[in-house]
Amino acid sequence: MEPHTVSITREAANGAKLTFSTPFNVAVPFIDRHLAEGRSKKTAIQTTTGVSVSYAALADRVNQFGNLLKEASVQPGHRLLMVVKDCAEFFYIFWGAIKAGVIPVPLNTLLKAKDYAYMIDDSAAAGIVWSPEYDREVLAALEQAEHHIANQWRQDDVIAMSAAANTALKPHPASADDDCFWLYSSGSTGFPKGAVHRHRNMVVTSQQYGVDVLGVREDDVCFSAAKLFFAYGLGNGMTFPLWAGASTVLAADRPTPGMTFDVFSRFRPTLYFGVPTLYAAQLAAIDTGAACDMRSVRWCVSAGEALPADIFRRWKEKTGTTILDGIGSTEALHIFISNRPDLQKPATSGKVIPGYEARILNEHGSPVAKGEAGALQIRGSSTARIYWNKPEKTDETMLPEGWLNTGDIYRVDEDGCYVYEGRFDDMMKVGGIWTSPVEIEACLVDHPKVLEAAIVGRKDNAGLVKPEAWIIRANGVKESDAELQVELYDHVKTFLAPYKYPRWWHFVEELPKTATGKIQRFRLRQ
Ligand code: 3UK
Numbered sequence: 001m002e003p004h005t006v007s008i009t010r011e012a013a014n015g016a017k018l019t020f021s022t023p024f025n026v027a028v029p030f031i032d033r034h035l036a037e038g039r040s041k042k043t044a045i046q047t048t049t050g051v052s053v054s055y056a057a058l059a060d061r062v063n064q065f066g067n068l069l070k071e072a073s074v075q076p077g078h079r080l081l082m083v084v085k086d087c088a089e090f091f092y093i094f095w096g097a098i099k100a101g102v103i104p105v106p107l108n109t110l111l112k113a114k115d116y117a118y119m120i121d122d123s124a125a126a127g128i129v130w131s132p133e134y135d136r137e138v139l140a141a142l143e144q145a146e147h148h149i150a151n152q153w154r155q156d157d158v159i160a161m162s163a164a165a166n167t168a169l170k171p172h173p174a175s176a177d178d179d180c181f182w183l184y185s186s187g188s189t190g191f192p193k194g195a196v197h198r199h200r201n202m203v204v205t206s207q208q209y210g211v212d213v214l215g216v217r218e219d220d221v222c223f224s225a226a227k228l229f230f231a232y233g234l235g236n237g238m239t240f241p242l243w244a245g246a247s248t249v250l251a252a253d254r255p256t257p258g259m260t261f262d263v264f265s266r267f268r269p270t271l272y273f274g275v276p277t278l279y280a281a282q283l284a285a286i287d288t289g290a291a292c293d294m295r296s297v298r299w300c301v302s303a304g305e306a307l308p309a310d311i312f313r314r315w316k317e318k319t320g321t322t323i324l325d326g327i328g329s330t331e332a333l334h335i336f337i338s339n340r341p342d343l344q345k346p347a348t349s350g351k352v353i354p355g356y357e358a359r360i361l362n363e364h365g366s367p368v369a370k371g372e373a374g375a376l377q378i379r380g381s382s383t384a385r386i387y388w389n390k391p392e393k394t395d396e397t398m399l400p401e402g403w404l405n406t407g408d409i410y411r412v413d414e415d416g417c418y419v420y421e422g423r424f425d426d427m428m429k430v431g432g433i434w435t436s437p438v439e440i441e442a443c444l445v446d447h448p449k450v451l452e453a454a455i456v457g458r459k460d461n462a463g464l465v466k467p468e469a470w471i472i473r474a475n476g477v478k479e480s481d482a483e484l485q486v487e488l489y490d491h492v493k494t495f496l497a498p499y500k501y502p503r504w505w506h507f508v509e510e511l512p513k514t515a516t517g518k519i520q521r522f523r524l525r526q
Contacts (some may be wrong), residue, residue, distance in 0.1 A: 004028035004171055007205055015354030016207050018200070018381070020176035026199040027099035028171050030242045031059050039245050045088045046252040048259075053088045055245075058095075061088075061162070063169035064094025069127070072151050076101030076172050078126035079182070082105050083117065083138050085131045085252040086228050089159050091238065093129055096162075098180055098199075101172030102126075105182045105194065106229040108433075110497040115192070116141030119184060120149060121387060123194060127151035129158055132253075139228035164217055176200035182388060183231050185330040186434035189427040194388035195331050204241035204382035205235050205334035208355040211400050213340055214299060214324070216271065220246040221296075223269035225255035225278050226432065232303050235334040236273035241417065253493075261292045268296035272321075275304040275432030279311050280462040286318050293343040294319040303335055306420045306430025308463035309346035325349055327420065331397060332356075333382040333403055338416045348417035349410075356380035358408055358418070359403075365457060365518065373411040374422045377403045426521055428457035428465050431499050437521065440467055440500055447483060447491050449477045454511050454519045458504060469502035470511060470524055481507045 001007060005027055011016045016483040034042070040056035053061075054405045065331045075079065078095045082104055094117075097104040105123055107116065109131070116138055119127070128149050130138040132314075135154075141151060156162070174180070179197040180482045199207040201214075206249040220355035228250075230429035241248040250269045253259055253276055260469040263269065272294075279302060286292050300315070300323040315323050324339030327349040339350035360374040368374040385403045397405045409421040428435045437455035443457060446455035457465040460466060473484065485505045492501045512523040 002175075004032075005464065008207065009472070010051070015212050018203060020174055020200055020203075023173035024176040024199055025099060025101075025170075025171035026176075026202055027062065027340075028228035028238065029093045029203065029309060029461070030237070031062050031095050034245050035059055037245065042245065043247045044242070046249050047087060047246060048266070048401055049087075051088050053091075053238060056273050058088075058118070059166040059305060061092040062095040062099060063167050064162040064165040065092045065159075066169045067165040068098035068158065069097060069100045069271075069276055071103050071165065072127070074100070074151060077103065079103045079105050079123045081107055081125045081128040082107050082229075083109055083116065083124060083130035083134045084155060084229075085109060085133060086233075086237065086250040086251065087131070087252055089385045090228050090250075092159065092162070094181070094238075097499065099169055099171050102173060103179060103181055105184070106234070107184060108229050108497070108521060109227065110433075110499065111137065112495060112497060113137045113140035113144060114495070115142040115497070119192060119194075121147045122192075125149055125180070127153065129153045129155055131155045141208070144453070145234050149404060151248070174199050177388060179385065183229075183234070183330050185434055188427050189438055192388050193393055195384035196386050196388055196500050197382075197384050201333050201382040201384075202235075202239045203243070204355070204380065206239045206440075208380075208382070209326075209335045209338065210235065210240035210243060211355055212336055213335075213353055214240070214271065214301070215341060216240045216246060217242045218245045220244060220271055220298075221249060221267060222246060222271045223249045223260075223263055223267065223270045224273040225260055226273055226275055226304070227255075230295050230433075231330045231333050232261060232273070232275075232328060232432075236271075236301070239256065256289060257282045257292075257507070263286070264292050264296070265291075270298050271301070272297050272450070273301045273303075274300055274323075276307045276462075276465055277305075277431040279315055280464060283311065283314050283318060294321045297321050297326055299341060301326065304347070305429035307346075310323060312346040327408070327418070329406060330379065331384045332378060332406075333384070336380060345415060345417045346410060348419050350417055352378075352418070360412065366519060368411075371411060375424065376387050376406045376408045376410040376418075378406060380432045426456075428467065430466055433497075433499055435467060435500050436465070440502065441519075442467070443492055443495050444469065444471065444488060446495075447488060449474050449487065450477070452473070452511055453522055454521060455502065456521050456524045458525070460503070462512070466503040466504075467500065468504040468524075470506045470508055472508060472511060
């Protein structure tokens, strides 16, 4: 095989079989291949701020950024943290790093200084790039962290510097199984875990889900409301279109109904990727008269949390398009069980995607009886190798023989469709993003007027989970419930990512506890 290539053969039952050359650097098939295949002039990226980037320009900018890393002595295997908004430069930085053998680590741009400080220390990164929008939290994190990052680059400066670099770069001779990039996943204790992904993993998800399930093709225009720093957005908005030689539309601003409707009419995307909370907000906007023209869209996709059947039906009725719900995870990189263009069952996650296997186990580790709920494990060739520096968490999640413990409770219904039944831990998905009750509780208890706090997930009117707070006031606190609520709301908004604030507040005299003093969240939920 030619270096840095993938061969795809078909197996009737198992979908595509992928074989990788040695050496293999995944930047070559995702970026450089398109020049050899005649797509130099084709638009790879459009942005809502009017930027348009061809495949040829993309390849040049990727090489320049890779060369800049070499000039700065960032070595193969070193980590490069990215706190970068959705923009063309995200691609140059991410792929330039990979091509040079450096490990890019895109971080959630909604986080706060203490979160970034943790990741700086955990990754011991050699470099960090951030968009100017995140100056405040990133600069504070660089102050707080113990690890000193040698290369601290504001996005605009480093991109300007790289414009002087050579536009030719030899790919670092990695192999398909080598570490390629990381994505942090939130832990139930509030400490994020860096999932270490290999060079082959983005090829596997782009082919097995992107091409073989969704049917992404060269003339598609992808638009992901979920940002690139999520595994979901990274696939939707970057690797799927690049794999197919298609194009993507990037928007840096917050995904609101207005912003997305504007993108639909200006850019005419053919594939749209959202999360249930946004579909619910878009439907509410349509109900109050907002114009949403979806005629260009072939399929809509939903992931991150379960899509309520009611949203599926109303969306189809109001927009004429179908939402394909699928479950994916940061650890699996993308969707592994999904509804499909030729099979949709609302209120289920659909069926296992060819190329993945799934099993549902009971508390003794044996397969459950037909139709019973249990622990969902999956196996496939896109799953993360380990969590960085977390051997115990790795052992709980990355199991022998390639099985991945999802932490989800699932059952299989009479049609063979997978039905989501909840989580084993107390983790919640809020707007499709992991939220730890422990982290919100710790933040509330830090406030001098709070003695104890408990957070549970509660469903709102659309059937989507949001945090609900139960608070015991500290001794002598005189404020009314309403006054205290405002104060605590401001406190949480200051110290935690914006989606983590409680939507309902209760001030109580005591909290239900176990004999060992652990809060019984399940009793508060009832
Ligand atoms: C939950 C779902 C029911 C489930 C993701 C698509 O969400 C993604 O990754 P995360 O690491 O979270 C994974 C967890 O989220 N979940 C996701 N999708 C669904 N539950 N129905 C769904 N459709 O608990 C899962 O374990 O943030 C989604 C692609 C890539 C992703 N990383």
